Amino acid sequence: MKNRGFLKFASAMTVMTLGGVGYAAHKRSRNPYYQGPVSDHFDGVRFFSPGQPTDKDVGELARWQLGGGREAWPARFPSPFPQDTPPERIEGLRIVHIGHASLLIQVAGRNILVDPVYATRASPVGFAGPKRVNPPGIAFAALPPIDAVLITHNHYDHLDGAILARLWAEHAPTFVAPLGNDAIIRTYDATIPVETRDWGGSVDLGDGIVVHLVPANHWSARGVNDKRMALWCAFVLTTPQGVLYHVGDTGYGDGAIFRDLRERFGAPRLATLPIGAYEPRWFMQAQHMNPEEAVRVFREVGAEQGLGHHWGTFRLTNEGVAEPAEALGRALAAAEVPSERFLAMRPGQVWGG
Template sequence: MNRRTLLQSAAAFLGVSTVGCTTTVAVRSGKNRYYEGPVTDHFDGVRFFNPDGSPPKGFRDLLRWRMGEDPTEWPAEVPVLTVRPERRVDDLTVTMVGHATMLVQTRGLNILTDPWWSERASPVSFAGPKRVTKPGISFEDLPPIDLILLSHCHYDHMDLATLTRLKAEHDPLVITPLGNDTIIQSTGLRTEVLDWGQSTNFGQLGIHCTPCHHWGARGVSDRSMALWGTFVLTGPGGSVVFIGDTGFDQGRPYRDLPAQFGPIRAELLPIGAYDPRWFMADQHQNPDEAVQGFLLSKAAYAVGHHWGTIQLTNEGRNDPRFALEEALEAHNVAQNRFRALEAGEFWAIPSI
């Protein structure tokens, strides 16, 4: 990926615009277009924030990054062996679709995380990050989808075209943090919104929203106007944790999970889009930090996602997988407990 393409890709996630070779820094608005509510320890009345955390980087840092080291070249395409999942699963199986999109099948329910089947993760169809792997499950081969967990509003996690297709074919419920329901309103999907610390129920599962260290934006003036979060699914057999994106943040997204939710059977954790560290550390953990979080939360197993599908940062396509193997060895964790799944791979998670 050349510098200009990666600059445009990154700008979409920073809330700045480089369209037409000009650059516009995000304008601070006095009103939140997505959410209205009381001031809290993570909402100032206009924007959400990470308590005692770091704000998103600005345009000068973006330029410093892009004028620095060249990104590692990715292949234009990587072959994928697609799978057709079972219609229903009683226990727990996770199938990788690609990036942060996974099919979680448990207790007879079919759940998608941050669904994205489009060619690009971008506000436009002709530019921006383009997938190098096809989805590991063809859209037509999806089983009936009951629920979508939507972690935040960045384009590689919230794809309105895919959400519209899911509404037409499956009509699932979407559970998402505050403000994101406004953004997806045009899809017609049913939504339920949660703040950090709030919970709801779906079938046999409890679904809880907890903090992680990230942010969100869809354009040049809406930075952090919709909340981001972690989802914890509780039910018989142990909890399942899904984090779409997070910085390690001294381990705070992880360290309270065991006391709150008991034994954690599986975590779905991001391991990619982390280089260079000075720019990415606040919003994207690296594989070593993902392993540290895995250990802090005392989980039995983990799936590494957010790698190998689209190039957002400098590291090579396979670097997160290799770095994860090294981190597991360094922390004396068995390789079969934390797997970086390729698109089309599935894992029947062992019981605990």
């Protein structure tokens, strides 16, 4: 009985915290976050990625959880880079990795945070769930004035509600998120205004910078009953410094979303792509790219530079803490891409400037 209780708790925690696990146990018939017309990726209650798999069932979840193959992680995996103190503003382009999927983009005099997570655990509770193994690459107090915050989706390793409320209180930025995420963000501070858009929508951030919401092959949940009730996305920023493409989480799928992106926006100057949380492949492939697939996307969109994130901070899946960076190196060599063109970023590491 004790083991059964533990597995039930572990399964629930996995569903709530992990950006790559589905759970086909839907009981609600009404969406508490978003009400809108049916579309090619919204059935009136839940969102979905057209033509892509949606949810794993409980048996598949148990098979993964009980199947072994999990590499040990250290309690600490410190970055070789010191915490960064960014300049207040720059006219060029500067990217700092805060950790996991959190980035500071400084471009054309504007400061933009993407998926800022400062929590100790990527979890709805403070006593369990994936725990941070390195400190943020920028201390919160060292952040420059923040003009905009972009949220790709609502998983706990991407949407840290407490820090969003603090950012609103101290910086009053523009918040941009896909449909339904405004309701979630406002549970942390009801006064936060959030610009929500569907795939294909955009928000003008000023100074020649426009953020566009584009598809990703992923899913969303904050609990066990709200599966896919808020939309997820990737972002394209058109800026005076070129096109920037940021993916929080995605599976490769059939590759159509990446081909469409290049056709619509042209080849990006920079692509920031997830390279971690991908094992076991039979379970994760639909929602998370591995490094080989990330290199494939990098080449297909025609990016000048790639930066890899979503690895080495929170243990979410089976691979070892350093494996994504090592696998990225192998994939780049196999594709005959110079290693300096696609970096596996560590917290505090800076590109550009």
